Amino acid sequence: xxxxxxxxxxxxxxxxxxxxxxxxxxxxxxxxxxxxxxxxxxxxxxxxxxxxxxxxxxxxxxxxxxxxxxxxxxxxxxxxxxxxxxxxxxxxxxxxxxxxxxxxxxxxxxxxxxxxxxxxxxxxxxxxxxxxxxxxxxxxxxxxxxxxxxxxxxxxxxxxxxxxxxxxxxxxxxxxxxxxxxxxxxxxxxxxxxxxxxxxxxxxxxxxxxxxxxxxxxxxxxxxxxxxxxxxxxxxxxxxxxxxxxxxxxxxxxxxxxxxxxxxxxxxx
Amino acid sequence: xxxxxxxxxxxxxxxxxxxxxxxxxxxxxxxxxxxxxxxxxxxxxxxxxxxxxxxxxxxxxxxxxxxxxxxxxxxxxxxxxxxxxxxxxxxxxxxxxxxxxxxxxxxxxxxxxxxxxxxxxxxxxxxxxxxxxxxxxxxxxxxxxxxxxxxxxxxxxxxxxxxxxxxxxxxxxxxxxxxxxxxxxxxxxxxxxxxxxxxxxxxxxxxxxxxxxxxxxxxxxxxxxxxxxxxxxxxxxxxxxxxxxxxxxxxxxxxxxxxxxxxxxxxxxxxxxxxxxxxxxxxxxxxxxxxxxxxxxxxxxxxxxxxxxxxxxxxxxxxxxxxxxxxxxxxxxxxxxxxxxxxxxxxxxxxxxxxxxxxxxxxxxxxxxxxxxxxxxxxxxxxxxxx
Numbered sequence: 001x002x003x004x005x006x007x008x009x010x011x012x013x014x015x016x017x018x019x020x021x022x023x024x025x026x027x028x029x030x031x032x033x034x035x036x037x038x039x040x041x042x043x044x045x046x047x048x049x050x051x052x053x054x055x056x057x058x059x060x061x062x063x064x065x066x067x068x069x070x071x072x073x074x075x076x077x078x079x080x081x082x083x084x085x086x087x088x089x090x091x092x093x094x095x096x097x098x099x100x101x102x103x104x105x106x107x108x109x110x111x112x113x114x115x116x117x118x119x120x121x122x123x124x125x126x127x128x129x130x131x132x133x134x135x136x137x138x139x140x141x142x143x144x145x146x147x148x149x150x151x152x153x154x155x156x157x158x159x160x161x162x163x164x165x166x167x168x169x170x171x172x173x174x175x176x177x178x179x180x181x182x183x184x185x186x187x188x189x190x191x192x193x194x195x196x197x198x199x200x201x202x203x204x205x206x207x208x209x210x211x212x213x214x215x216x217x218x219x220x221x222x223x224x225x226x227x228x229x230x231x232x233x234x235x236x237x238x239x240x241x242x243x244x245x246x247x248x249x250x251x252x253x254x255x256x257x258x259x260x261x262x263x264x265x266x267x268x269x
Numbered sequence: 270x271x272x273x274x275x276x277x278x279x280x281x282x283x284x285x286x287x288x289x290x291x292x293x294x295x296x297x298x299x300x301x302x303x304x305x306x307x308x309x310x311x312x313x314x315x316x317x318x319x320x321x322x323x324x325x326x327x328x329x330x331x332x333x334x335x336x337x338x339x340x341x342x343x344x345x346x347x348x349x350x351x352x353x354x355x356x357x358x359x360x361x362x363x364x365x366x367x368x369x370x371x372x373x374x375x376x377x378x379x380x381x382x383x384x385x386x387x388x389x390x391x392x393x394x395x396x397x398x399x400x401x402x403x404x405x406x407x408x409x410x411x412x413x414x415x416x417x418x419x420x421x422x423x424x425x426x427x428x429x430x431x432x433x434x435x436x437x438x439x440x441x442x443x444x445x446x447x448x449x450x451x452x453x454x455x456x457x458x459x460x461x462x463x464x465x466x467x468x469x470x471x472x473x474x475x476x477x478x479x480x481x482x483x484x485x486x487x488x489x490x491x492x493x494x495x496x497x498x499x500x501x502x503x504x505x506x507x508x509x510x511x512x513x514x515x516x517x518x519x520x521x522x523x524x525x526x527x528x529x530x531x532x533x534x535x536x537x538x539x540x541x542x543x544x545x546x547x548x549x550x551x552x553x554x555x556x557x558x559x560x561x562x563x564x565x566x567x568x569x570x571x572x573x574x575x576x577x578x579x580x581x582x583x584x585x586x587x588x589x590x591x592x593x594x595x596x597x598x599x600x601x602x603x604x605x606x607x608x609x610x611x612x613x614x615x616x617x618x619x620x621x622x623x624x625x626x627x628x629x630x631x632x633x634x635x636x637x638x639x640x641x642x643x644x645x646x647x648x649x650x651x652x653x654x655x656x
Contacts (some may be wrong), residue, residue: 096272119592
């Protein structure tokens, strides 16, 4: 019996360590972003909770630095446009895929999801070659199309999953009462699958908002996004300002996560 | 079907056409053939022994001059240089000095500018660079070369770069998959069999890193692992290591392994969790009631039922790991680079796009095979995105 008990304690201790491994790296940067010194570690003053050692200087720096504010604008413009495009096309395709009359469903689903598993360096290299030929490299439009492509699989997956729980009798009932396909979609299907569509859209937005490789290959100075700016910060001139940006992104991720979970609960309730 | 069509067309243009362009790039390169057409025609009659005819020299002199005017000489020179190093300088020098030569004999004139022009090897290289369609980049990517007599041989040991790197990429991906499984299995089990409230909380601890920006997580690992970083400071403070014995845990393979395991762990936990949740706890109790020890019950009853989750998670982590670029690029230093980083290097630094495309194509084929396997075993439509 004691053997089992030791095993149980060991198991819980191991699990605790893994959870710490998962979360600690994300938590640790938050206090460090308030460092008054340009270091990436806790200064003695910070550990003594000396108010002098804590400051908002890196937050001031990112707000005042035009490179970061322009990056934010670019990220939002590209992210929102790519999300709208991916959500519209992805939702339509998911509706098609879920219809019983869909031919070659498995093959087409595999094709639609493939941008998610293709190594992004390969997609980025191919897009660089192809979009340069079309004159779309170093334009916002090029990046929007590229990011929409990378975000699409998430929309398809979440909407297909929501639709699998959808009762087809509802559309049949609506049709028997004389509603056309557009009206059925707008008044019956869409309200029911809306949580899945919004989750997919958030996934697509998060994908674009965190994408750096395509931007590295195809974006010019005018298309620098937040991740591109962070990349430069990590590779070229390391400054705790990136920790301030990182903290902002962690808060943003938490907000996204809570929204998606809330939507999931709503749709399953 | 009509509903799927817009997306298929969209993907065809934004995704499949780019991949096709890349594949084409890996076998097709018209730059030299377009710049030196008459030279290549003249070389067609050359038997490869001794020096080519005067006609080839005359055409080369004219076309090198024209390429210089059209500013394409640099591209031609760098392609010839990849086949025989030193030719870049020969081409640029020749282009510059030929302006003062107005009449033949061209062989003597070019030989006077650079003696490389009376070396048959130079002309072999020009002829090879002039092929529009070539398997050269693939040979290169597989550490092979075409010898002067046309046969294919492996590169000498010290010049093999890509096969060892490919091998390293596979080993690292395998190691990361194993780490993720070892770390992920117990916590997936804990979450799957906890009471609902606590399970939700623990699941959130897995999902937070899943949603957090990749660059943020990579930055965090630099902050934690670097020599003046948090972990080293902590170890020094508690006296486990001396101030001069700080561990180097980042900008090397350790950094790549730790950061990538962290990034990919949720992709292991989520499929495991969804499989484990469907295993009734009654099974284990039944096994125990019939006299099985916990270890026996786990091995014979629980583990076999989780195999679909183990397979799905491992395959997904492995697929994502072999193509990983960002994390190794930022925390891998020079010893922690993977094949993707080599693709990026040839795209951005050496500008040998044909070779980058060939390496990318090989990687793509590998991923595609694994993806098909995943579809066979798990089904792509069941790919889980957090519960």
